[in-house]
Amino acid sequence: MGFFELFMQSLPRLVQGIWITLQATLISLLVGTVLGIIFGLFSVSKVGFLRGLNRVYVDIIRGTPLIVQAFFIYFGIPNLTGIRFESFTAGTITLTLNAGAYIAEIVRGGIQAVNVGQMEAARSLGMPRRMAMRKVILPQAVRTMIPALINQFIITLKDSSILSVIGMPELTQKGKLIIANNFRSAEIWMIVGAMYFIVIMVLTQVSKVIERNLEYGKS
Amino acid sequence: MVKVEVKDLRKNFGTLEVLKKIDLEVNEGEVICIIGPSGSGKSTMLRCINALEKATSGTIIVDGNEITDEKGDINLYRRNIGMVFQQFNLFPHKSVLQNITMAPVSLKVETKQEAEATARKLLKSVGMLDKIDAFPHQLSGGQQQRVAIARALAMQPDVMLFDEPTSALDPEMVGEVLNVMKQLAFDGMTMIVVTHEMGFAREVADRVIFIDDGYIVEQGPPDQLFNNPQNERTINFLNMVL
Numbered sequence: 001m002g003f004f005e006l007f008m009q010s011l012p013r014l015v016q017g018i019w020i021t022l023q024a025t026l027i028s029l030l031v032g033t034v035l036g037i038i039f040g041l042f043s044v045s046k047v048g049f050l051r052g053l054n055r056v057y058v059d060i061i062r063g064t065p066l067i068v069q070a071f072f073i074y075f076g077i078p079n080l081t082g083i084r085f086e087s088f089t090a091g092t093i094t095l096t097l098n099a100g101a102y103i104a105e106i107v108r109g110g111i112q113a114v115n116v117g118q119m120e121a122a123r124s125l126g127m128p129r130r131m132a133m134r135k136v137i138l139p140q141a142v143r144t145m146i147p148a149l150i151n152q153f154i155i156t157l158k159d160s161s162i163l164s165v166i167g168m169p170e171l172t173q174k175g176k177l178i179i180a181n182n183f184r185s186a187e188i189w190m191i192v193g194a195m196y197f198i199v200i201m202v203l204t205q206v207s208k209v210i211e212r213n214l215e216y217g218k219s
Numbered sequence: 220m221v222k223v224e225v226k227d228l229r230k231n232f233g234t235l236e237v238l239k240k241i242d243l244e245v246n247e248g249e250v251i252c253i254i255g256p257s258g259s260g261k262s263t264m265l266r267c268i269n270a271l272e273k274a275t276s277g278t279i280i281v282d283g284n285e286i287t288d289e290k291g292d293i294n295l296y297r298r299n300i301g302m303v304f305q306q307f308n309l310f311p312h313k314s315v316l317q318n319i320t321m322a323p324v325s326l327k328v329e330t331k332q333e334a335e336a337t338a339r340k341l342l343k344s345v346g347m348l349d350k351i352d353a354f355p356h357q358l359s360g361g362q363q364q365r366v367a368i369a370r371a372l373a374m375q376p377d378v379m380l381f382d383e384p385t386s387a388l389d390p391e392m393v394g395e396v397l398n399v400m401k402q403l404a405f406d407g408m409t410m411i412v413v414t415h416e417m418g419f420a421r422e423v424a425d426r427v428i429f430i431d432d433g434y435i436v437e438q439g440p441p442d443q444l445f446n447n448p449q450n451e452r453t454i455n456f457l458n459m460v461l
């Protein structure tokens with residue numbers, strides 16, 4: 001079988017795979033962003049307990065390998081509780097918890113990058129802390145956060161390949177299965193790599209356009 | 220009528236005693252200029268008045284509201300105390316108009332229409348009406364500071380605090396900001412101004428206060444304080460800056 005024939009034959013399954021990859025990545029990023037904003041706000045809260053909660057969450061996620069987290073959620077939790085997840089669900093939960101922790105750090109960094117004078121100006125006008133956060137700090141923080149968020153998008157997309165270890169049927173897992181049948185590992189891994197590469201290049205270009213439009217007064 | 224009353228104000232940062240015993244009364248319509256060496260506690264004192272810094276002890280009452288009362292509604296009290304910062308602190312993501320209307324509209328003090336009408340009036344009075352749709356980064360420092368003054372006035376405060384409002388400006392822009400402040404003083408605003416502009420203090424202040432090392436060392440009408448200072452530390456300071 002020539003390369004072209006091999007390519008056409010494996011393409012449908014690989015497209016299925018990248019579709020799963022994109023789904024898992026998108027869900028993880030969306031839910032992870034919500035988690036990240038909540039925990040990021042916790043991290044700058046006046047309430048010590050909330051700051052502590054954020055610290056514990058972020059430290060656990062950052063301090064353990066993704067693969068161990070995936071094994072724990074896919075094998076450990078059923079063992080502990082009897083609740084069993086599908087590999088896609090377990091994988092997406094893992095990715096979400098990861099993205100959430102890293103995005104919480106991005107949100108914290110973004111908020112702390114806003115000059116303290118901004119909060120003081122808003123407060124001096126009589127705006128309560130929450131209102132000042134919402135109307136003055138966060139809109140500025142988001143601008144500084146966007147490049148880091150797009151970077152996180154790319155990291156999460158690549159991290160999803162690790163979830164093949166629990167059999168999530170994403171792109172890398174599809175590649176493995178195809179190779180198990182035809183042993184054409186060089187060509188298949190090249191195609192799989194190219195597919196990741198193309199998606200990431202597209203994202204990188206999109207991010208450049210967004211970054212260029214971030215200057216004040218343009219939007 | 221006394222607008223601002225500071226009684227036995229003390230402020231520590233950790234073990235550093237920044238304000239040691241400050242007593243001050245400011246009458247309605249009075250313009251106070253505060254001078255003193257860098258690090259003497261001028262900004263800290265000003266920031267205690269609107270509780271951007273929490274007083275360690277003592278009492279501060281502004282227009283009948285006890286700022287230092289933990290149970291008081293500080294957000295409400297602050298509406299009545301405008302503040303202008305050395306670094307302007309305009310909101311960079313908002314236009315000039317939005318900078319001015321944000322607080323009155325968000326706090327439901329005025330409707331959007333009312334707030335915009337007020338903003339126009341204020342921008343006219345600070346000579347910035349033609350920049351109403353500009354963004355802060357498109358303005359010079361002097362222009363930004365004039366907008367910042369308009370923004371503070373939009374809450375219709377009874378007292379205005381200025382923390383070295385011209386110190387971050389290029390020399391050629393100092394005058395335009397001081398002129399706006401002069402007009403404000405002339406219109407009867409109660410003002411407390413931390414400044415190094417001795418000319419402004421001489422001309423506009425009703426009373427000049429010299430702070431050093433966390434104490435009010437000497438105070439009096441500008442004529443007296445500048446021409447006939449009594450305390451040795453005041454004399455030394457004035458010799459350095461005049």
Ligand SMILES: Nc1ncnc2c1ncn2[C@@H]1O[C@H](COP(=O)(O)OP(=O)(O)O)[C@@H](O)[C@H]1O
Nearest residue numbers: 232235237255256257258259260261262263264
């Ligand atoms: N947030 C802070 N934490 C610790 N020390 C501070 C803080 N703000 C001011 N200080 C210290 O308090 C002293 C007085 O500062 P400040 O009021 O800014 O002086 P001034 O405005 O007269 O130059 C300085 O020694 C300064 O370093």
Ligand SMILES: [Mg+2]
Nearest residue numbers: 261262263383
């Ligand atoms: Mg100062």
